[in-house]
Amino acid sequence: MTDTKINDTRKKELLSTEVEHIDITKFDARPIIDSMGKMSFTSRDLARATGIYNQMLEDKDCTIFLVIAGSTSAGGCMDLYAELIRNNMVDCVVATGATIVDMDFFEGLGHKHYQALEIPDDDTLRSLYIDRIYDTYIDEEQLQDCDFTINKIANALEPKAYSSRAFIREMGKYLVEHGKKENSLVKLAYEHDVPIFCPAFVDSSAGFGLVKHQVDRMKEGKPYMMIDAIADFRELTDIKIEAGESGLLMVGGGVPKNFIQDTVVCAEILGHEDVAVHKYAVQITVADVRDGACSSSTLQEAASWGKVNTGIEQMVFAEAGSVMPLLASDAYHREHWKTREKRRWAKLFDK
Structure with missing residues (x-):
């Protein structure tokens, strides 16, 4: 047996157990959340956070922003987030490029994430072209297919500046035509006119495909497309200005968290002093508040910057993959989403 065959066999062994994404429609977390509300510590924090999210869904004037950082999509929450879109439980998404490209778009192309049932030496994983996220594996060769698909989409577009929202909409259109996963x-988001923003879009597999697009076009002496980060900020602020009341459901922190909160300040700088701070805010994070970073800064701290309301907010210090299924299932089964108006904020940018 050749080394190639040995490596192929070993790779198949390591990539043999797919991550199965949780289905919030299949279980009712309301009794658990109700019971947690009578407890203490993180349990009660989660129950209060879930109550605030339900308030957002009940509030007829509230636009809900889903804000995602970290690897919960790869870890099993991908269908959960999709269900929130499908059932009109969020109106806009702000996320990391990894969440949108390396995880969701990647699976939309038919690829999978795998459970690491054993964690061998990372140099061994590298030799087998397997990437690791803690106890989750990704096939690097499949990830490169994602890179080249992004490149293909970019090559087909008019060479001009695009916000990440506009480019991700093209990705959604591509999946409608060529995708292999319904969820x-x-x-x-493309089908329901829910805009997705990635303020650091090229910090993902998209970056490789887009760099290749620009380099190839430069070699050919042709114009190329680019991602306009300023347009991202302007467009997201436009939504906040038009939306009025708003609520934040934040998983993790980092750039997406700061980006959505800054829309209030940006609106004020643009002369819209009547734009209210975010009325509701929930953040689920394990970051330590003592380092002063964006991921860990509390919602109370954000109030000092004029970004969120101090009255209706809740920090939940927990690993999001373990609590988001409970929060989302509770909200799904309380069914406030059934009477919500669809906002279709993506249409705000139709010309």
Whole structure:
């Protein structure tokens, strides 16, 4: 047996157990959340956070922003986020490029994430072209297919500046035509006119495909497309100005968290002093508040910057993959989403 065959066999062994994404429609977490509300510590924090999210869904004037950082999509929450889009439980998404491209779009193309049932030496994983996220594996060769698909989409576009929202909409359109997974956040967002913003879009597999697009076009002496980060900020602020009341459901922190909160300040700088701070805010994070970073800064701290309301907010210090299924299932089964108006904020940018 050749080394190639040995490596192929070993790779198949390591990539043998797919991550199965949780289905919030299949279980009712309301009794658990109700019971947690009578407890203490993180349990009560989660129950209060879930109550605030339900308030957002009940509030007829509230636009809900889903804000995602971290690897919960790869870890099993991908269908959960898709379900929120499908059932009109969020109106806009702000996320990391990894969440949208390396995880969701990646699976939309038919690829999978795998459970690491054993964690061998990372140099061994590298030799087998397997990437690791803690106890989750990704096939690097499949990830490169994602890179080249992004490149293909870019090559087909008019060479001009695009916000990440505009480019991700093209990704959604591609999945409608060529995708292999019904439950894709990117695909469903396109179909339901829910805009997705990635303020650091090229910090993902998209970056490789877009760099290749620009380099190839430069070699050919042709114009190329680019991602306009300023347009991202302007467009997201436009939504906040038009929306009025708003609520934040934040998983993790980092750039997406700061980006959505800054829309209030940006609106004020643009002369819209009547734009209210975010009325509701929930953040689920494990970050330590003592380092002063964006991921860990509390919602109370954000109030000092004029970004969120101090009255209706809740920090939940927990690993999001373990609590988001409970929060989302509770909200799904309380069914406030059934009477919500669809906002279709993506249409705000139709010309």
